[in-house]
Amino acid sequence: DIQMTQSPSSLSTSVGDRVTITCRASENINRHLNWYRQKPGKAPELLIYGASNLQDGVPSRFSASGSGTYFTLTISSLQPDDFGTYYCQQSFGSLTWTFGQGTKVEV
């Protein structure tokens, strides 16, 4: 099975900060990598798909890049609404998917 490892596990930030979260896959997943954000008590929401494509309605301060085994999610200027836990997810391996362990962003 493909394992996904995110870092850091948590970070404490300030409004206006530039934030970068990394996600590593245990094997090549091409660009089959998605990013989600989850707020407490809520369902996750899709932010980025296909490694770098912004989902409709997601603010342009979010960007992402990567391919193969190394991926990043960047928030260019953190806003108060950006708190939550961010997850990467691979959708490559024979339709058996895995999520990273999550990165908790505290503003």
Next chain:
Amino acid sequence: EVQLVESGGGLVQPGGSLRLSCAASGFTFNNYWMTWVRQAPGRGLQWVANIKQDESEKYYVDSVKGRFTISRDNAQNSLYLQINSLRGEDTAVYYCGRIEYGSSGRPRIDFWGQGTLVTVSS
């Protein structure tokens, strides 16, 4: 508006069974793969199962193979998860989701339900 509404969760004893349902609306249900994802209390997301539009392909995480069965009824716009032989580690919020492939061919979960809680305890 796309809506996914789960139901069927509750308190069940170890070894018991439940059938979770997900009612879909606002899109052509039989055009999409669907998925179940769960989240144990205070833990991260865990993918559980995927199902193709015509049920010809189903995939499961190893820890639920042989105990969970994903199915769908396209006439009723509904997705199901039959969960048997429940264990304490199955305690979680279970989310259903719609899988979008789009032009890129790279699947993602673009809509999620609000989740239904399954608690396994004696």
